[in-house]
Amino acid sequence: MARLAGDWTTRWARQMQSALDKAFAGHSRPDALEFDFEAVTALDTVGALLLAQRRASFGEAVRTTIAGASGAQANLLGHVNAIEVHAPEKPLRLPLLLRPFERLGRMTAAALGDLVGIHAVLGRTLAALAATLTLRAPFRFAALVNQFDLIVFRAVPIVVLISVVVGAIITQQSILQLNNFGVAIYVVDLAAILMLREVGLLLAAIMIAGRSGSAITAEIGSMRMREELDALSVMGVDPYQALILPRMLALLIGLPFLAFIGAMSGLAGAAIVAFVYGGIPIDIFLDRLQDALNVRTLLVGLVKAPFMAIIIGLVAANEGFKVAGSAESLGKHTTASVVRAIFLVIVADGVFAMFFAAIGF
Amino acid sequence: MTRITPTDPIISIRDLVVGFNGRKVIDGFSLDVRRGEVLGIIGPSGSGKSVTLRTVVGLLPKTAGTIEVFGRDYASLSRQQRVEIERHWGVLFQQGALFSALTVIENVEFPMREHLDVPRKLRREIARFKIDQVGLPPGAENLYPSELSGGMIKRAALARALALDPEIVFLDEPTAGLDPIGAAKFDELVLSLKDALGLTVYMVTHDLDSLVTVCDRIAALGKGKLLQVGTLDELLASDDPWLTEYFHGPRARHLEKT
Numbered sequence: 001m002a003r004l005a006g007d008w009t010t011r012w013a014r015q016m017q018s019a020l021d022k023a024f025a026g027h028s029r030p031d032a033l034e035f036d037f038e039a040v041t042a043l044d045t046v047g048a049l050l051l052a053q054r055r056a057s058f059g060e061a062v063r064t065t066i067a068g069a070s071g072a073q074a075n076l077l078g079h080v081n082a083i084e085v086h087a088p089e090k091p092l093r094l095p096l097l098l099r100p101f102e103r104l105g106r107m108t109a110a111a112l113g114d115l116v117g118i119h120a121v122l123g124r125t126l127a128a129l130a131a132t133l134t135l136r137a138p139f140r141f142a143a144l145v146n147q148f149d150l151i152v153f154r155a156v157p158i159v160v161l162i163s164v165v166v167g168a169i170i171t172q173q174s175i176l177q178l179n180n181f182g183v184a185i186y187v188v189d190l191a192a193i194l195m196l197r198e199v200g201l202l203l204a205a206i207m208i209a210g211r212s213g214s215a216i217t218a219e220i221g222s223m224r225m226r227e228e229l230d231a232l233s234v235m236g237v238d239p240y241q242a243l244i245l246p247r248m249l250a251l252l253i254g255l256p257f258l259a260f261i262g263a264m265s266g267l268a269g270a271a272i273v274a275f276v277y278g279g280i281p282i283d284i285f286l287d288r289l290q291d292a293l294n295v296r297t298l299l300v301g302l303v304k305a306p307f308m309a310i311i312i313g314l315v316a317a318n319e320g321f322k323v324a325g326s327a328e329s330l331g332k333h334t335t336a337s338v339v340r341a342i343f344l345v346i347v348a349d350g351v352f353a354m355f356f357a358a359i360g361f
Numbered sequence: 362m363t364r365i366t367p368t369d370p371i372i373s374i375r376d377l378v379v380g381f382n383g384r385k386v387i388d389g390f391s392l393d394v395r396r397g398e399v400l401g402i403i404g405p406s407g408s409g410k411s412v413t414l415r416t417v418v419g420l421l422p423k424t425a426g427t428i429e430v431f432g433r434d435y436a437s438l439s440r441q442q443r444v445e446i447e448r449h450w451g452v453l454f455q456q457g458a459l460f461s462a463l464t465v466i467e468n469v470e471f472p473m474r475e476h477l478d479v480p481r482k483l484r485r486e487i488a489r490f491k492i493d494q495v496g497l498p499p500g501a502e503n504l505y506p507s508e509l510s511g512g513m514i515k516r517a518a519l520a521r522a523l524a525l526d527p528e529i530v531f532l533d534e535p536t537a538g539l540d541p542i543g544a545a546k547f548d549e550l551v552l553s554l555k556d557a558l559g560l561t562v563y564m565v566t567h568d569l570d571s572l573v574t575v576c577d578r579i580a581a582l583g584k585g586k587l588l589q590v591g592t593l594d595e596l597l598a599s600d601d602p603w604l605t606e607y608f609h610g611p612r613a614r615h616l617e618k619t
């Protein structure tokens with residue numbers, strides 16, 4: 001017979017368990033078991049569960065009786081006893097040695113999946129564009145304007161700001177070095193070419209990848225979580241047509257524009273520092289600028305912009321479509337979207353640099 | 362926790378007013394919930410049943426009135442005291458509100474992990490018991506909420522609400538989205554929990570069968586006020602037009618035979 005006393009409630013789970021362990025330690029299997037509830041002041045499911053487990057551990061053969069339980073306690077014990085707790089599922093575990101290979105396999109599969117996924121997004125967006133151009137689907141002008149405002153116009157202040165600062169920093173450092181050779185005036189050529197060919201675009205693209213890439217992924221992802229994309233599909237509206245195409249077009253038109261603005265702001269920053277720090281008057285700066293620049297320099301920067309826009313849009317949409325179920329997954333894919341887009345933008349810029357160098361442009 | 366006598370109401374709502382941007386959704390609502398009863402809340406869609414529930418559990422600020430749970434005014438308590446109260450109630454939200462990043466069993470374990478000092482293994486076992494208690498299939502414990510059906514979400518959320526062996530459970534439309542057999546099992550479950558644990562149940566429901574089988578009393582809410590509260594028979598006899606339509610409409614025909 002086991003005599004119980006006090007509160008048998010969840011709060012005392014640890015104590016109850018050790019009390020039971022202690023009470024039954026050293027005893028062989030009893031023939032019959034009686035729980036005496038006379039002194040029990042409170043009982044809840046956890047207390048009852050522990051007793052039920054103890055009873056079950058002796059097997060069916062042991063007859064168990066309860067003495068002195070109140071009606072409610074007996075009810076609860078009956079209720080808990082009636083529920084058969086299922087055995088835990090053993091999670092499938094690979095041998096330690098194989099795990100790195102499993103991981104490698106998964107990563108490879110994921111990378112290939114991304115490659116396919118990005119091309120699928122590209123294909124379906126192009127199909128949506130074709131449908132729009134051939135008038136088989138509506139041209140969503142309002143959505144385009146709205147996205148243009150969100151993605152492009154609202155990004156102008158921040159792009160201007162960082163470009164001015166970066167332009168100023170580059171100029172200041174260049175003047176410092178060029179002064180050693182007494183040719184500080186060449187800072188104009190340096191700033192002009194850097195800004196127009198590379199930095200203006202890179203800054204704008206990184207800013208947009210961070211600002212709008214994440215927004216696009218989060219939007220698409222949360223719409224996927226709440227079955228809004230499914231709702232669009234069953235209504236016969238292509239999500240790529242309604243959601244991706246306007247964003248993609250806004251990026252495509254907007255990024256060259258932002259890149260240009262970034263380059264101009266960078267030049268402004270350069271001009272200010274050249275005047276204040278290098279003592280180069282603005283009119284001389286502009287004169288020199290005219291000699292240093294030609295349309296080709298500008299074009300090199302602008303030609304790259306649409307490619308960057310497509311990279312950002314595709315990565316963002318692809319990550320958005322990969323969001324599955326949980327809030328955690330949404331966060332993970334939003335992060336992945338930004339990191340991958342920025343990485344790819346920089347890699348693409350490097351590839352372009354080699355390409356233009358090779359063709360002597 | 363102050364001991365209160367069984368006759369005291371466990372929840373007491375007085376002249377409650379709740380508004381959003383100046384629009385009063387609840388306007389002078391008073392209700393007592395007795396210890397150990399199952400109280401059903403009915404009312405037309407948008408009448409503020411969920412808002413009342415959320416206000417009682419302290420999720421929405423009230424404009425005026427008092428709410429006492431376990432004989433204490435929740436709004437005037439310190440953080441510590443609130444936690445103490447929160448441990449003694451469980452809430453099942455209308456949409457389940459399971460944590461999407463956790464599996465079912467982790468969801469059920471979560472309140473225990475936060476509030477109780479229970480050994481890990483025992484916690485798992487308790488969680489597994491709760492999962493069986495609400496009638497979820499064993500295979501469901503390692504699934505994520507996004508992989509569950511609507512009815513399974515309800516059950517998992519109930520298992521989580523029951524995790525700390527609460528004294529009150531608030532259920533917002535628990536049987537909506539369950540098949541009739543599942544809903545009947547759910548009613549049975551609520552009844553057996555009530556008998557076994559002395560649970561007080563505050564249940565928002567539109568399920569007429571639940572109202573008949575499990576509810577001791579029913580409160581009808583309309584236009585932000587209490588229309589009527591009483592047993593099913595009292596409400597059946599009411600001459601309020603909405604209640605008449607509710608209980609004598611086409612979907613309630615079989616009630617009259619019973």
Ligand SMILES: Nc1ncnc2c1ncn2[C@@H]1O[C@H](COP(=O)(O)OP(=O)(O)OP(=O)(O)O)[C@@H](O)[C@H]1O
Binds near residue numbers: 381405407409413
């Ligand atoms: N966060 C909120 N902001 C503004 N209004 C709200 C908010 N939440 C609820 N409401 C309004 O309060 C009213 C009552 O809503 P509530 O969700 O309580 O309805 P309900 O009675 O639970 O209906 P149902 O049976 O459909 O669940 C509705 O008119 C709703 O528009």
Ligand SMILES: [Mg+2]
Binds near residue numbers: 410411455533
């Ligand atoms: Mg509701």
